[in-house]
Amino acid sequence: MQLFLEQLLNGAAMGAIYALITLGLALVYGVLRILHVAHAGVYAAGAYAGLYLYSLTGSLFLAVAGAMVLCSLLGVAIERLIYTPLLKYPPFVPLIGSIAVFLALEEIFRLVGGPYILSFPAELPFSGITLRGVVISPAILSIYVVSGVVLLLLWFIVTKTELGLAMRATSQDRDVAGAMGINTSLVISMTFVLGSAVAAVAGILVGIYFNQVYPTMGAVPAYKCLALIVVGGLGSLPGAVLASLLLGVGETLLIGYANIPLPRDSLAFIAMIAVLLWRPGGLLGNR
Amino acid sequence: MSDYSITILSFIAIQAMVACGLNVIVGYAGQISLGHAAFFGIGAYASALLTTKGGLTFWMALPLVILITASIGLVLGMPSLRLREDFLAITTIGINFIVESIFLYVPFFGGALGIGGIPSIYFFGTRLRGANFLYLCLFFLALTLLISRRFTKSWAGLACFALREEETAASSMGVSPVRFKLVAFVIGTAMAGLGGALYAHQMRFISATDFGFPLSVMMLSMVVLGGMGTLWGPVLGALILGVLPELFRPLVDYRMLLNAAILLLMIRFQPGGLLGEESFLRHLFSRRRREAHHG
Amino acid sequence: MDNLLLRLEGVSKHFGGLKAVDQVSFSLSPGEILGLIGPNGAGKTTCFNLISGVYTPTLGKIFFEGASTGGFPPHRMAALGVGRTFQVVKPFTSLSVLQNVMVALGLSRYRGVFASFARWETEAVRRQGLSLLEEVGIAHLADMPSGKLPLGNQRCLELARALALEPKLLLLDETFSGLRHEEISLLSRLVEQVRRKGIAVLLIEHNMKVAMGLSDRLVVLDHGRLLAQGSAEEVRSNPQVIEAYLGKGASSHAS
Numbered sequence: 001m002q003l004f005l006e007q008l009l010n011g012a013a014m015g016a017i018y019a020l021i022t023l024g025l026a027l028v029y030g031v032l033r034i035l036h037v038a039h040a041g042v043y044a045a046g047a048y049a050g051l052y053l054y055s056l057t058g059s060l061f062l063a064v065a066g067a068m069v070l071c072s073l074l075g076v077a078i079e080r081l082i083y084t085p086l087l088k089y090p091p092f093v094p095l096i097g098s099i100a101v102f103l104a105l106e107e108i109f110r111l112v113g114g115p116y117i118l119s120f121p122a123e124l125p126f127s128g129i130t131l132r133g134v135v136i137s138p139a140i141l142s143i144y145v146v147s148g149v150v151l152l153l154l155w156f157i158v159t160k161t162e163l164g165l166a167m168r169a170t171s172q173d174r175d176v177a178g179a180m181g182i183n184t185s186l187v188i189s190m191t192f193v194l195g196s197a198v199a200a201v202a203g204i205l206v207g208i209y210f211n212q213v214y215p216t217m218g219a220v221p222a223y224k225c226l227a228l229i230v231v232g233g234l235g236s237l238p239g240a241v242l243a244s245l246l247l248g249v250g251e252t253l254l255i256g257y258a259n260i261p262l263p264r265d266s267l268a269f270i271a272m273i274a275v276l277l278w279r280p281g282g283l284l285g286n287r
Numbered sequence: 288m289s290d291y292s293i294t295i296l297s298f299i300a301i302q303a304m305v306a307c308g309l310n311v312i313v314g315y316a317g318q319i320s321l322g323h324a325a326f327f328g329i330g331a332y333a334s335a336l337l338t339t340k341g342g343l344t345f346w347m348a349l350p351l352v353i354l355i356t357a358s359i360g361l362v363l364g365m366p367s368l369r370l371r372e373d374f375l376a377i378t379t380i381g382i383n384f385i386v387e388s389i390f391l392y393v394p395f396f397g398g399a400l401g402i403g404g405i406p407s408i409y410f411f412g413t414r415l416r417g418a419n420f421l422y423l424c425l426f427f428l429a430l431t432l433l434i435s436r437r438f439t440k441s442w443a444g445l446a447c448f449a450l451r452e453e454e455t456a457a458s459s460m461g462v463s464p465v466r467f468k469l470v471a472f473v474i475g476t477a478m479a480g481l482g483g484a485l486y487a488h489q490m491r492f493i494s495a496t497d498f499g500f501p502l503s504v505m506m507l508s509m510v511v512l513g514g515m516g517t518l519w520g521p522v523l524g525a526l527i528l529g530v531l532p533e534l535f536r537p538l539v540d541y542r543m544l545l546n547a548a549i550l551l552l553m554i555r556f557q558p559g560g561l562l563g564e565e566s567f568l569r570h571l572f573s574r575r576r577r578e579a580h581h582g
Numbered sequence: 583m584d585n586l587l588l589r590l591e592g593v594s595k596h597f598g599g600l601k602a603v604d605q606v607s608f609s610l611s612p613g614e615i616l617g618l619i620g621p622n623g624a625g626k627t628t629c630f631n632l633i634s635g636v637y638t639p640t641l642g643k644i645f646f647e648g649a650s651t652g653g654f655p656p657h658r659m660a661a662l663g664v665g666r667t668f669q670v671v672k673p674f675t676s677l678s679v680l681q682n683v684m685v686a687l688g689l690s691r692y693r694g695v696f697a698s699f700a701r702w703e704t705e706a707v708r709r710q711g712l713s714l715l716e717e718v719g720i721a722h723l724a725d726m727p728s729g730k731l732p733l734g735n736q737r738c739l740e741l742a743r744a745l746a747l748e749p750k751l752l753l754l755d756e757t758f759s760g761l762r763h764e765e766i767s768l769l770s771r772l773v774e775q776v777r778r779k780g781i782a783v784l785l786i787e788h789n790m791k792v793a794m795g796l797s798d799r800l801v802v803l804d805h806g807r808l809l810a811q812g813s814a815e816e817v818r819s820n821p822q823v824i825e826a827y828l829g830k831g832a833s834s835h836a837s
Contacts, residue, residue, distance in 0.1 A: 033373070035376060097555060101551060103504070106543075226377045
């Protein structure tokens, strides 16, 4: 029972991280209808930037803040230089561009940071706690706390602020939103800022939790999170979070605990196919 | 020509064949497929298994290989091609991952060790190696190009062009979107299967990781680079992306980055590819022709 | 049961809570020109989409030549004899004008998988295509890239494509909007020609003069519901119609 609970908590932690990455994807898809595969590159960049800044300053806070800023810049650069000019073409054109950016980023990480797995030994501000015999490590606790705060902030921005309203309007109908006086190009850039900053946080959390930062760390999330936005319902933010949590828990329990002989990473795609067959709109989709 | 160059050229010819298949799907019918490597793999494994465990020769196995690959393409395509573009892209990525997983984990396919000892191809008693094998590949490449060209001249091809441009208008003219997308998909995957079979017999040993998602991206890059929807585009793309790594041998560490950079530049500034409508190559040549006229 | 070409019976289309078309019934006889009019958002294009198969009716039935066709996909409706043009023109931009028409000429080939492997660029098909382009007056533009045509010619091309299907019913969606006088006259004459061939026409038009001039009868929609139907005279003097277009109180002014 104890093992089950621990695995459950591990799974939920993974789910929280998936949620952080997937939300960025869902936000970008919402406003631009583009599958932002390069987002996983931004996520990995966050891990590298965080590691670098931490080794430079020794302060985790500065590392996270700095990484968020850098990744926001990266995200907006991708949007301005690649996506926006390609919007007039059929959707697979920006998709190919996104894949190319992702591949280039992976290579840059390899060339600059080395092909080795780097470790991220960080002094976490939390110490582990033990609840009824279930051990929660500092890393897991940090994930819960940080992702909880970030998700709350994001929820607040999207639902309670003018920017959030503008974002939702733009994702419903870009032209109409523009006609209503919304500066859609600014809104789009802000969407990338938010999504990328959140991805940076996810990258750092993963880097610390697994103590691994390596060039291809974005490869699996790149495609897994795409499957997750489909499962959650393209364009649905709560759906993205729900799908992420379910997958995180599902992966850990089904494969780590129940030892079902399926490759861990294919579960997301299997879930996606199941959803497409049974409920094409996704779990919480409304399109 | 050295043995090594011949091997590389054979490899490029095979890739060109598979890229032609992808071009039928992406270029002619306008459907995104990011899982084409899976069908390349299905063809390779089918031929490998039929010739090792099945005891057939390459030639006996070939029609079966194409049939198997095309059938799987049909089965997977039917539900997938009904999906909207975004879903289709993700679904094809999923297909790639799942097929690769099946090759990797199901013992029948040799698991992580793959399948080895794949026999050579014999043609009337002569073992086809080196230059002879290259001629075989070129023969099949020519066949593939002929089929592609014939496709563009058929009503099915015209229907696909119409679907690519304006699906709603095309369907209101009697073109069933699912049916014709499926036709293109089956043709494209069959071509990939053919290439896969040749690949298996060239390498004599295959494993699941040869057919992963990065290869699908590479193939799409070839089609994009050369020119989506043109006849020779995929061949040109395969040639360039096959030769570049050899030219850049000293820069071998930067090879992947250069590939990605080229793809990025192409898609950003010339999405139609080198042989496409607005390509700078065309402008270059048309300007030269005009100057020659006036001169 | 009837010799009506098209019959809508209590047809509704709901999009979530929005009733784009609400219990609409009307019919069309062979060779008739029926005008579908109404203010913006009345549900006219939705009706077209329901008839041509783009949408499936939420409620009600659609009968074409006596057979129920609600839910049939667009390519099937085309095969049954329904041709349409689009409000926002949809040419196959990478194809030439002639090739655009030739796509529609393949209707019989698209039905069989193997029939569709035959060559399409034959002399016979070219001639057919050119004669259709002649009918609508753009044969001289046959080899031009279709995306580069001015609007008036684009509309003619849409018409030619629909006619290539040898339809029994032609749906014209705002074919006259945005055109100059001469173009409107030309197209009006073409529509009359079409009717003389025995093809029934259902047209959506905002231009009242054109709609009332061409149509034998009119059907007025407002907010998805059928407001009135009848001759131009009847519809013009119907107080509800006047209100729908000009707002409340206008009908008392008009009378």
